[in-house]
Amino acid sequence: MSHQHKTSLRQANAAITRGDIEGFLAYCTDDIQWTTVGGPTLDGKAAVRAWMTDAYAEPPVFTVDHLIAEDDFVIALGSIAGKDAEGRDVRHAYSDVWRFQDGRMAELRAFVV
Secondary structure, eight states: OHHHHHHHHHHHHHHHHTTOHHHHHTTEEEEEEEEETTSOEEESHHHHHHHHHHHTSSOOEEEEEEEEEETTEEEEEEEEEEEOTTSOEEEEEEEEEEEEETTEEEEEEEEEO
16 A cells, blocks of 8 residues: 555645646545644645645645655655745755545645755
8 A cells, every 4th residue: 555655645746746736636635634844734625725726826846855655654755846925946855744544645744944
């Protein structure tokens, strides 16, 4: 199952990079809980959709250096490049801890620096 979860996460990230928010959300449970550590928690697809529509107005580019999977968890380590509110290029290091439920992404704890 771990391999399938890693494949799903890669495909979901590819959808974001294409600007396909609905394509990303197809990999999520309806009640997904998305927490940015030190920031807000988004509850449900509607909240994630609204956040992504604003935050990813210009699709970001993910570089995944490592995917580590065990049972229903996948940890992604890498960087994300995009634009800030003023249109300047920004790059962040991140570690995402995803929990899967019934083959879909159900919870995210994102550590972004």
